[in-house]
Amino acid sequence: MSKATFDPTLYNKSNNEPFSQVLDKHLSRRHFVKSGLGLGAMTAFAGMGLTACGSDNSATPKPVEPTIPVPPSKSSAKLNFTSVPGARLDAVVVPEGYSAQVLAPWGTPLNSKAAPWKADGSNSADDQANAVGMHHDGMHFFPLNNAANDGLLCINHEYIDEMALHPNGPTVDATSKLRTLVDEVRKEINAHGVTVVRIKLVNNQWEVVTNDNYNRRFTGASVFDIAGPLAYSPLLETRYSPDGSQARGTLNNCGNGYTPWGTYLTCEENWPEYFVNRGTLSRDQARIGISKTTTRYGWDDLAGQDEERLDEFGRFDITPKGVSALDDYRNEANGHGYIVEIDPYNPTSRAVKRTALGRFRHEGCTFGKLTEGKPVVFYSGHDARFEYIYKFVSAAVWDAKDANSSNRLQTGNKYMDEGTLYVAKFNENGGGVWLPLTLNSQTTDGKTLGDSFATLGELIINTAGAADLVGATPMDRPEWCAVDPFTGSVYLTLTNNSKRTEANPANPRLKNNFGHIIRWDEGDKDTEFSWDIFVFGSPSDGNADTNLSGLTDINQFASPDGLAFDKRGILWVQTDNSAKEVADKTNDQMLAIVPSTLVDAQQKPLPVRQNNQMELKRFFVGPNDCEVTGFAISPDYTSMFANIQHPANWPYSSNAAEATPTGQVIRPRSATVIIRKLDGKEVAV
Numbered sequence: 217m218s219k220a221t222f223d224p225t226l227y228n229k230s231n232n233e234p235f236s237q238v239l240d241k242h243l244s245r246r247h248f249v250k251s252g253l254g255l256g257a258m259t260a261f262a263g264m265g266l267t268a269c270g271s272d273n274s275a276t277p278k279p280v281e282p283t284i285p286v287p288p289s290k291s292s293a294k295l296n297f298t299s300v301p302g303a304r305l306d307a308v309v310v311p312e313g314y315s316a317q318v319l320a321p322w323g324t325p326l327n328s329k330a331a332p333w334k335a336d337g338s339n340s341a342d343d344q345a346n347a348v349g350m351h352h353d354g355m356h357f358f359p360l361n362n363a364a365n366d367g368l369l370c371i372n373h374e375y376i377d378e379m380a381l382h383p384n385g386p387t388v389d390a391t392s393k394l395r396t397l398v399d400e401v402r403k404e405i406n407a408h409g410v411t412v413v414r415i416k417l418v419n420n421q422w423e424v425v426t427n428d429n430y431n432r433r434f435t436g437a438s439v440f441d442i443a444g445p446l447a448y449s450p451l452l453e454t455r456y457s458p459d460g461s462q463a464r465g466t467l468n469n470c471g472n473g474y475t476p477w478g479t480y481l482t483c484e485e486n487w488p489e490y491f492v493n494r495g496t497l498s499r500d501q502a503r504i505g506i507s508k509t510t511t512r513y514g515w516d517d518l519a520g521q522d523e524e525r526l527d528e529f530g531r532f533d534i535t536p537k538g539v540s541a542l543d544d545y546r547n548e549a550n551g552h553g554y555i556v557e558i559d560p561y562n563p564t565s566r567a568v569k570r571t572a573l574g575r576f577r578h579e580g581c582t583f584g585k586l587t588e589g590k591p592v593v594f595y596s597g598h599d600a601r602f603e604y605i606y607k608f609v610s611a612a613v614w615d616a617k618d619a620n621s622s623n624r625l626q627t628g629n630k631y632m633d634e635g636t637l638y639v640a641k642f643n644e645n646g647g648g649v650w651l652p653l654t655l656n657s658q659t660t661d662g663k664t665l666g667d668s669f670a671t672l673g674e675l676i677i678n679t680a681g682a683a684d685l686v687g688a689t690p691m692d693r694p695e696w697c698a699v700d701p702f703t704g705s706v707y708l709t710l711t712n713n714s715k716r717t718e719a720n721p722a723n724p725r726l727k728n729n730f731g732h733i734i735r736w737d738e739g740d741k742d743t744e745f746s747w748d749i750f751v752f753g754s755p756s757d758g759n760a761d762t763n764l765s766g767l768t769d770i771n772q773f774a775s776p777d778g779l780a781f782d783k784r785g786i787l788w789v790q791t792d793n794s795a796k797e798v799a800d801k802t803n804d805q806m807l808a809i810v811p812s813t814l815v816d817a818q819q820k821p822l823p824v825r826q827n828n829q830m831e832l833k834r835f836f837v838g839p840n841d842c843e844v845t846g847f848a849i850s851p852d853y854t855s856m857f858a859n860i861q862h863p864a865n866w867p868y869s870s871n872a873a874e875a876t877p878t879g880q881v882i883r884p885r886s887a888t889v890i891i892r893k894l895d896g897k898e899v900a901v
């Protein structure tokens with residue numbers, strides 16, 4: 217299900233200039249704010265400790281000859297597969313010479329506490345707490361013992377399909393329409409969150425290792441620590457956590473990230489819908505879109521039920537009811553909307569919500585190219601129409617030794633709890649400004665954010681509201697972000713925005729139904745960047761005003777969403793399309809391109825256009841009605857993992873490419889698909 221039903225335009229009431237108005241007239245002109253040094257040389261110098269360049273040390277550092285090799289600024293990867301045709305099947309499609317295997321579909325037991333998955337939907341809440349969750353989304357592969365055939369797969373579970381989860385959908389009282397079954401609601405809560413599962417390659421097939429000590433679930437009921445500016449804040453105090461140190465549950469885990477120190481990042485996206493305030497919405501609740509009437513699945517219907525434990529259902533009703541926050545759950549939603557750090561290698565560790573990275577509908581979280589002695593940067597988009605792109609710059613500077621830290625969550629404390637959050641403003645000349653979100657930051661009306669927020673914690677609770685005040689650029693639904701390992705350029709999917717009503721020479725589609733991918737390079741200062749548009753989604757038969765990248769049958773796509781680089785410099789683009797013009801021709805898909813090789817004679821980066829569009833190739837097509845999302849790859853590049861979310865009538869067997877027979881109806885299961893070459897060599901090249 218795409219989120220076409222959710223209209224965030226209701227919430228962004230700022231008058232910031234829409235992105236459509238600031239797009240440069242020239243589709244690909246990019247103003248480089250970097251001065252002098254090429255990126256490769258900069259990295260080499262910084263690696264030698266010339267970090268005073270970025271400090272306020274007034275002595276000009278003398279450039280010295282690099283003694284370490286300058287890393288290549290261009291990938292040597294060449295895509296070596298034939299683009300697959302569009303398809304509309306209850307099966308996946310892969311290039312000739314490849315296989316596709318289903319792994320860890322929803323309901324797969326992680327341990328023997330869970331009964332095997334039952335095709336009639338009758339598994340219990342306890343089964344679900346010990347089995348793979350529903351609606352797979354972002355994921356990452358963490359190798360064990362540096363092996364390429366043994367590791368931990370972390371999988372996000374974004375939301376649920378109640379019709380598939382239960383034998384006959386949700387049970388409600390005939391008159392009141394309220395939920396009635398405790399176990400059913402617990403099962404729904406347990407189907408959310410994250411799965412950590414050990415997998416091994418045995419005889420060319422990946423297997424789930426049942427009962428492995430690393431296997432674990434995080435659900436909508438798990439306990440998380442709060443870190444960063446909101447740890448122990450009065451804004452987090454609830455009847456359950458009177459000191460504001462903990463929050464229960466992670467919900468709507470969509471995109472993901474990982475850290476340079478070996479932890480997983482899961483991103484809380486459309487969490488506001490799970491809560492209701494039947495009283496008066498606070499400023500931040502109104503801005504982010506908390507409902508005054510309903511919750512997404514009616515979990516709060518069972519508040520006060522005899523079997524309820526520790527207010528497990530009542531907490532979703534955040535209407536103030538008691539004398540103070542310690543008596544009710546008015547602050548429960550304040551524990552949601554964050555980047556959450558999980559250490560998959562330590563199965564007894566508690567996961568941590570990193571509040572310094574802002575609170576909004578986080579799609580993903582991606583770190584920028586690392587430089588020793590420089591801060592670590594994380595990017596995250598707020599996926600809703602007319603919302604913003606953010607980056608977090610750590611206060612601590614990168615020490616490469618931390619990549620091998622044995623206390624990974626403590627390393628997370630070092631790089632993710634203190635720093636500065638910025639929001640992007642795109643200017644017309646191909647330049648852009650990162651606007652800091654601090655209490656001292658200037659607002660567009662000549663005040664400071666400190667005039668609107670008493671503390672940094674209060675600002676973070678209403679991150680999007682603060683971004684409104686400083687004049688950030690409203691975007692067309694920012695989704696995933698990916699960083700080119702060769703150039704450091706940052707790519708971000710803007711999936712679509714059907715509410716765009718103004719024509720613009722640079723983005724001339726009246727409705728941006730097909731989406732595009734923007735990219736930028738950081739400047740010398742933390743506050744500067746330069747940008748262009750890498751590719752526009754479109755049907756191949758779109759007219760010249762629509763098909764701005766000259767896409768053809770081999771690569772037409774719409775609504776780019778999942779996005780990832782592998783370390784070979786291949787960019788993988790996944791779609792979550794609701795535009796009929798492309799959906800009539802192909803199901804959702806995954807495409808590949810090597811952006812760093814798309815350069816002109818002067819080695820300047822080029823966008824995808826008619827004369828080079830053939831470099832963008834379709835690698836994979838998913839089954840009917842699914843979304844293709846989440847990307848991982850084994851360290852030897854021989855196994856690629858992608859998730860199939862909310863398919864209609866799939867999978868029929870463990871062979872993902874085997875179609876469900878015509879006329880046969882099966883209970884659909886989101887699942888991971890593993891794509892391998894029949895000869896066992898690296899995929900895609």
Ligand code: FEO
Binds near residue numbers: 470
């Ligand atoms: Fe969950 Fe923005 O996709």
Ligand code: CA
Binds near residue numbers: 217374843845861
């Ligand atoms: Ca989705």
Ligand code: CA
Binds near residue numbers: 695
């Ligand atoms: Ca998504």
Ligand code: CA
Binds near residue numbers: 218219695711777792
């Ligand atoms: Ca999407």
